[in-house]
Amino acid sequence: MPELPERKWTMVVNLDTCTGCNACVVACHAENNVPIVSEEEVVRGRAMHWIRIERYWEGEWPDVKARYIPVMCQQCERAPCEPVCPVYATLHSQRENLNLQVYNRCVGTRYCQNNDPYKVRFFNFFDPNFEGLLKEQLNPDVTVRSAGVMEKCTFCVQRIRRSEEQALVADRPLRDGEVVPACVQACPTSALVFGDLKDPESEATRLVRGNQRKFRLLEELGAEPQVYYLQSGHSAVNE
Amino acid sequence: METTHDVPIWRRPPPEDTELSHQLEHERRQHLLLDPRYPLDIDGGVLKPMYRHTWRFWLVTALLAGLVLLFGAIWTTQMILGLGITGLNRPVMWALYIVNFVYFIGIGHAGTFISAALRVLKIEWRRPISRAAETLTVFALIAAAMFPVVHVGRAWKAYWLLPIPTQREIWPSYHSPLIWDFTAIFTYLTCSILFAYIGLLPDLAMARDHTIGWRHRLYEVLALGWRGTEREWANQETALNVFSYAIIPVMFSVHTIVSWDFAMAVQPGWHSTVFGPYFVIGALFSGAGAVIMALVLIRKAMHLEYFLRDEHFDGMGKFLLLLSLTWAYFYFNDYLVPWYGQEPVEKVLHQLLATGSAAPLWFLMIFCNVVLPWTTLWSRRVRTSIPAIFTISVLIQVGMYLERYIIIPVTLGRNEFPYSWGVYLPNWPESLITVGAFALIGLLYVLFSRIFPMIPVWEVYEGQVLQGLRRIGRALVPTKAEPGD
Amino acid sequence: MTAQRISRRDFLRISAAGAALSVLTGCQNPRRWVTLEPFVSPPEQQLAGVPTWYASTCRQCPAGCGIVARIMNGRAVKIEGNPAHPLNRGKLCARGQAGLQVLYNPDRLQGPVRQEGRGSRQFQPLSWDDALLSLVSKLQAAGDKVVFWLGSTISGHLYDLFQRFASAINAPDPLVFDLYTAFNGYPTLIQANQGQLPAYELGQADVVFSFGADFLGAWLSSTRYGIEFGEFRNQSLGKRGYLVQFEPRMSATGAKADRWLPLRPGAEGLVAQAIARLIADQGAGPTDRVERARALAADVDVGSIAEASGISAEELGRLAQIFAQYDRPLAIPGVPLAGKDQAAGIIAAVQVLNLIAGVAGQPGGQELPPAAPGLLLKRPAISSMERVRQVIDQMAGGQVGALVVYGANPAYELPDQAGFAGALAKVPFVVSSTPIIDETAVLADLILPDRTYLESWGYTVVTPGFGEMIVSSQQPVVGPVFDNRSLADVLLAVSREIPLAAGGLPWADEVAFLKESLGQLAGSEDPERFQADFQQHGGWWQKTAPALEAPETSPEKARPLSPINFLGDEQEYPYYLHLFMPTLLSDGRGASQPWLQGSPDTNTTISWQTWVEISPVTAKRLGVKQGDIVRVTSPAGELEAPVYLYPALRPDTIAIPLGQGHTDFGRYAQNRGSNPIHLLDVEAGGAGWVTPRVRITPTGKRAALATFENQVGVTEGFINEAFPGR
Structure with a gap:
């Protein structure tokens, strides 16, 4: 295999245009074979959605506002969940700056979830139940996780791999926008942008560089998350 | 009183002076080591109860064994169906199993502390209780070591945490506190078993010499040919001394490392530098209480009133009070700093404990761990009253269990994202497994007590030989000879 | 029909070959050095581990978004938006993506079933031959008293066939009714816009006033409005549109609004009229707008509207100023349920604002689509509630001999008070074609499960196309999962047995009919080639000059609206x-x-x-x-x-x-x-x-x-x- 270039995959989330439509959530379920848990399990706090839209209420009636924040694995450069895993089931890909999750290494100590400040890791409390024909919809590129295994957003690493291989076969560099995780692909308002921060020309770099609106979640913890959020902007209309 | 050293103490005539005679009577009642008996009587006092199998014994054994089998059945079900049968949920990924783990490791601390530390400090009253304490350590550690395996999602893969070369060609990650934990506990368990076993050797030989049949053959093998030569005694003494010194730092390390499972995490309420010593003291506190409970139970069940006297419960009670004071000091430390810092999530946690849904647990814990020991244990009458000290010890277990419960599932329910908070309620599978783990310790203890001498005869005998009373003026003063020096 | 027939398999082959060459869906073979060739290549030209993409049309709502389905080893594993499709530009909402679970639903019927005793839920499987025989005899018995009750997501060609069938047997025109369109006010919107659904192009608007339209939720086309909203917030030169939402309960759209105004339910039209009035009275903004406002605004009392709506007069004045001042304002009429009895009036009142702003009929404003291209291309005409009530009355009166339900579930979608279930009991024969037993199927005698849309042929005339004429194509992306027949083929087969219908539906099968219909679009192009392109790219579209005519201005618009009627006493039902x-x-x-x-x-x-x-x-x-x-x-x-x-x-x-x-x-x-x-x-x-x-x-x-x-x-x-x- 030829040497693949260093990357810094990042996601930029424009909170101004996230409409909370859940297209990303369903896209992620479809792409990554994330099981849907039953009503009883949701009540017990075991719902699984690798990407979720957190809705926060602000203010009191009648000046109420609802804010949407899509939260997925932040792919931290210094991820707190990584060192605590005793079996290297979660580990860092230095080349791509990805927080990898190796399902078949996981024994399910669930330490990573405790040490995950963003709470984006999901544990399979039971075996996933794809009833009847629903098994046919499973994406063969992604493992179906068994009970007792931790899972989380991978930035659709299977798509990254496929695109890199395609570029390698064509003997050309990977183009910006060629790797599109399922959530980014689906997002109607294009609130999600995916790209390589090592590429100075990429859309993601352009959005992040010098942007006054950008912030990262719990930046003070020093985990160096690789998901950038852009705050809501302001219109010219005087309020 | 004139003493002649070549006359064995039990052959000496009682003093003629009535006052001295009363004082001697008093001292004998009080102190085991000043109340010597014929070696055969002592041997018999320890060995005879091992043969007693009343219907009570069988009932207790059957009950405990039933609970242990239930443990196994539920665990099997859990492995087949998944951890979903417990009450675990998304933010609260660690709950009762880890509470049990920490609690039982804590229990495992007292045995060694009493045995090793008191031995190093040459505190003589420890002699008859060291076996009971060491045994508790070993069994509690076995129960504790089980829980990480019960806890993990894929228990059949738990051996992947062991640093053994396999076809997987992946070594466990030494970045993970869990592996430090494993290392520390494994070391401690090995040391504890060896320490207990070395101390057991002369008694096994004694039992071998007094028994026939399967017991004789068992003791013959286990005694490793102990004959009681000078050289053997000297070697045993050296080994015990080395272990006593070496095992103390190991013991401190174990619960410190257990605390690092939490303190190393970014979870608010866990990320605290005081956790190490605080956990060690907490472990000793609950452990000492557990030892008292064990002593009360074997004293009652095996009629060991001769060996286990007020002085032991008095000493352990003082020890308990001291630990309660120290524990409170560290607990205060653990609260004051975050409270002063007013970090939002820490504040939420404090509110949760002070006035929120966890307040009943928190106040019950403070009552059991602080209020109760502080108001009662200063009194010798309470310390030497068996029902009172037993009740207090049980409540301290409750308090310390609650403390671990508050640290683990209650704290995990709060984090930086209110969206992902959670409330944990134990479900029946993990509750029954917890009961089963207590039953397992009980069962092992009951079976052990019928096979191995629960009182270290040689230690008692040695103490009685070394300890004496010397008359100075009108008073009898306990004296002690130093062996070997 | 002279052209050679193309079978379904041929179509797939053409599409697959086309798709493999095309870069549009990124489907080259990525692993040339490890291509695994199975012994027997499956018919769909699938290679293990290599995905193939097929373009089709989403049928989860009537919008008509283009989709591409990712096929691995003959199984559909992912649906995404078709990047070439001008309506949704590669994007797709949650419902569209969930289409796989329509296809692979574990509760799908595996063949036709008959129910002995309606509501008994005792379904006996029967062969297709028996089912068709039974259908033919019952339809013949019903004569011209057959009602076709269709859903709005029906493919154009199937609607066409139903219409032809109905007219051949002299039955009334098919009824198109489902809750999605009825609740979202399609009939009223269509009525108010010369028979067309309008498009509101937010993309370049400065200010958008939405009167209860949850366009980011489930209104019209949530995907397209999502795209529009993204553009609205990120316009060129850093311009960011300003959104004001009037609604009693904060919807997703309300949550994204810069200003969310909780007005009293049903007061949307009043507020729109007050704003128009205030533009006229305040005289702020360009003179032409003020003049138009003076001509069009109804004579309403702003103070009493402020009271009735719960929005203060100052606020209304400020809003009027904002609306009048900015270059490109746009008003969107939602059809909140509370306004249903006056929906037309409310829509008209909002429309007036667009007329005042001068954005009605303008690109980048409120736009009407051009007429559907091609004579034979049909799009379902949404029926009014009056028609629905008429049909129910006919059913109850025993004037309906057979009811054919396709793509709709009236037993679930209509209030009990509408009396559908009772009326249905009077219909001698009810047939449903739902793939999963639904509430209406439980009241039916015969269920002929149709293939799901991912296994079927079809097309959709996309309206509104947001400035483009779009005919979106539909093709099977996987082979049929079960032995279910396409309803079009069922209709054609049945029509051959009914003498009256046989003449009206002369086609051999569905594909032949579809080819003939679509031939209209090919123009001078080779029809075979056109068909292949049409299926491969997901449809046919061309930029059109947007319809420039403004919505009609009727005198009704100047009439003040009366308060909304609510059912129930205010004291008893607070x-x-x-x-x-x-x-x-x-x-x-x-x-x-x-x-x-x-x-x-x-x-x-x-x-x-x-x-x-x-x-x-x-x-x-x-x-x-x-x-x-x-x-x-x-x-x-x-x-x-x-x-x-x-x-x-x-x-x-x-x-x-x-x-x-x-x-x-x-x-x-x-x-x-x-x-x-x-x-x-x-x-x-x-x-x-x-x-x-x-x-x-x-x-x-x-x-x-x-x-x-x-x-x-x-x-x-x-x-x-x-x-x-x-």
């Missing part, structure tokens, strides 16, 4: 009822798909359930807490559901989502939640149904809400625990 369509389940057709059931609703994060939204203010007054089960009673019906405390809701209003309460429709939908549609009443003679007032009674029971967010954490936690004083 609360307004606001029903809304949730983004995921929409009108209930999503309920059979676990991805849509199990994904959290955006604002409440509830999945799998029906809930009643109550303002915390009202809840305090009623003494109910989150999770308490309350009984909601309207003059027409009642339901019980747990309370969710919704901070962004008027205290005088309660809101309930549609979508649950199925008594059938597969294991994921069945016996779950309640259907609030039964709280509504159908008013005799009105344009639709009327909204009732309701009362709430606590039942004393509690239920665990299946929220994804932690309820302690978000609704109580930080506020109550961290800041108990607040």
Whole structure:
């Protein structure tokens, strides 16, 4: 295999245009074979959605506002969940700056979830139940996780791999926008942008560089998350 | 009183002076080591109860064994169906199993502390209780070591945490506190078993010499040919001394490392530098209480009133009070700093404990761990009253269990994202497994007590030989000879 | 028909070959050095581990988005938006993606079934031959008294066939009615816009006033409006559009609005009229706008509207100024349920604002699509509620001999008060073609399960096309999962046996008919080649000059609106009822798909359930807490559901989502939640149904809400625990 270039995959989330439509959530379920848990399990706090839209209420009636924040694995450069895993089931890909999750290494100590400040890791409390024909919809590129295994957003690493291989076969560099995780692909308002921060020309770099609106979640913890959020902007209309 | 050293103490005539005679009577009642008996009587006092199998014994054994089998059945079900049968949920990924783990490791601390530390400090009253304490350590550690395996999602893969070369060609990650934990506990368990076993050797030989049949053959093998030569005694003494010194730092390390499972995490309420010593003291506190409970139970069940006297419960009670004071000091430390810092999530946690849904647990814990020991244990009458000290010890277990419960599932329910908070309620599978783990310790203890001498005869005998009373003026003063020096 | 017939397999082959060459969906073979060739290549030209993409059209709502389905080893594993499709430009909403679970639903029927005794749920399988024979004999017996009840997501060619069949046997024109279109006010919008659904192009607007239109939720085309909204917020030169939303309950659109104004339910039209009046009176903004405002604005009293709507006069004045001042303002009329009896008036009042602004009929404003191209291309004409009521009356009067239901579920979608179930009992023969047994199928005699849209042929004339003429193509992306026949083939087969119909439907099969219909589009192009391109790229489209004619200005627009009628006495029923369509389940057709059931609703994060939204203010007054089960009673019906405390809701209003309460429709939908549609009443003679007032009674029971967010954490936690004083 030829040497693949260093990357810094990042996601930029424009909170101004996230409409909370859940297209990303369903896209992620479809792409990554994330099981849907039953009503009883949701009540017990075991719902699984690798990407979720957190809705926060602000203010009191009648000046109420609802804010949407899509939260997925932040792919931290210094991820707190990584060192605590005793079996290297979660580990860092230095080349791509990805927080990898190796399902078949996981024994399910669930330490990573405790040490995950963003709470984006999901544990399979039971075996996933794809009833009847629903098994046919499973994406063969992604493992179906068994009970007792931790899972989380991978930035659709299977798509990254496929695109890199395609570029390698064509003997050309990977183009910006060629790797599109399922959530980014689906997002109607294009609130999600995916790209390589090592590429100075990429859309993601352009959005992040010098942007006054950008912030990262719990930046003070020093985990160096690789998901950038852009705050809501302001219109010219005087309020 | 004139003493002649070549006359064995039990052959000496009682003093003629009535006052001295009363004082001697008093001292004998009080102190085991000043109340010597014929070696055969002592041997018999320890060995005879091992043969007693009343219907009570069988009932207790059957009950405990039933609970242990239930443990196994539920665990099997859990492995087949998944951890979903417990009450675990998304933010609260660690709950009762880890509470049990920490609690039982804590229990495992007292045995060694009493045995090793008191031995190093040459505190003589420890002699008859060291076996009971060491045994508790070993069994509690076995129960504790089980829980990480019960806890993990894929228990059949738990051996992947062991640093053994396999076809997987992946070594466990030494970045993970869990592996430090494993290392520390494994070391401690090995040391504890060896320490207990070395101390057991002369008694096994004694039992071998007094028994026939399967017991004789068992003791013959286990005694490793102990004959009681000078050289053997000297070697045993050296080994015990080395272990006593070496095992103390190991013991401190174990619960410190257990605390690092939490303190190393970014979870608010866990990320605290005081956790190490605080956990060690907490472990000793609950452990000492557990030892008292064990002593009360074997004293009652095996009629060991001769060996286990007020002085032991008095000493352990003082020890308990001291630990309660120290524990409170560290607990205060653990609260004051975050409270002063007013970090939002820490504040939420404090509110949760002070006035929120966890307040009943928190106040019950403070009552059991602080209020109760502080108001009662200063009194010798309470310390030497068996029902009172037993009740207090049980409540301290409750308090310390609650403390671990508050640290683990209650704290995990709060984090930086209110969206992902959670409330944990134990479900029946993990509750029954917890009961089963207590039953397992009980069962092992009951079976052990019928096979191995629960009182270290040689230690008692040695103490009685070394300890004496010397008359100075009108008073009898306990004296002690130093062996070997 | 002279052209050589192309079989389904040939079509797939052509499409596959085309797709393999095309870069549009990124489908080159990525692993040339490790290509695994199976011994026998399956018919779909699949190679193990190599995905193939097929373009088609989404049928989860009537919008007509282009999709591409990713096929691995003959199985559809992912649906994405078709990047070449001009309507949705590669994007796709949650419902569109969940289409896989329509295809692979575990509760799909595997062949035709007959029900002995309606409602018995005892379904006996029978062969297709027997089923068709039975259908033929029953239809023959019914003569011209056959009613075709169709859903709005029907493919154009199938609608065409139904129409032809109906006219051949002299039956009335098919009825097109489903809750999605009815609830979203399609009939009224179409009526107000010269028979067309308008497009509101937010993309370049400065200011958008939305009068209860949840266009980011489940209104018209949520995907396209999502794209428009993204552009609206990120316009060139850093311009960011300003959105004002008027609605009693904060929808997803309201949450994204810069200004959310909770007006009294049904006051949308009044507010629009007040704003028009204020533009005329204040005289702010360009003179032409002020002049138009003076000509068009109704004579209303702003003060009394302020009182009636709950929006202060100052606020209205400010809004009027904003609307008049900026270059590109746009007003969007939602059709909130409360306004149904005056929906036309409300839409007209909002339309006036666009006329004043000068954006009606303009690109980048309110735009009307051009007429559908090609004579033979059909798009379903949405029926009015009056027609629905007529048909129900006919059914009840025994004037209907057979009812054929396709793509609709009237037994679930109509309020009890409409009397559909009772009327149905009078129809001698009912046939449904639902792939999953639904509420209507349970009342049917024969069920001929159609292939799902991912296994079928078709086309959709996309309206509105947002400035383009679009005919979106539909083709099977996988082979049929079960031995189910396409309904078009069933119709053609049946028509051969009915002498009257045989002449009207001379085609051998569905593909032949479709080819002939689409041949209209080919123009000078080779029809074979056109067909291949059409299927491969997902349709046919061309930029058109947008229809420039402004919506008609009728004198009605200048007439002040009267207050909205609500059913029920104000004393007895103190609360307004606001029903809304949730983004995921929409009108209930999503309920059979676990991805849509199990994904959290955006604002409440509830999945799998029906809930009643109550303002915390009202809840305090009623003494109910989150999770308490309350009984909601309207003059027409009642339901019980747990309370969710919704901070962004008027205290005088309660809101309930549609979508649950199925008594059938597969294991994921069945016996779950309640259907609030039964709280509504159908008013005799009105344009639709009327909204009732309701009362709430606590039942004393509690239920665990299946929220994804932690309820302690978000609704109580930080506020109550961290800041108990607040």
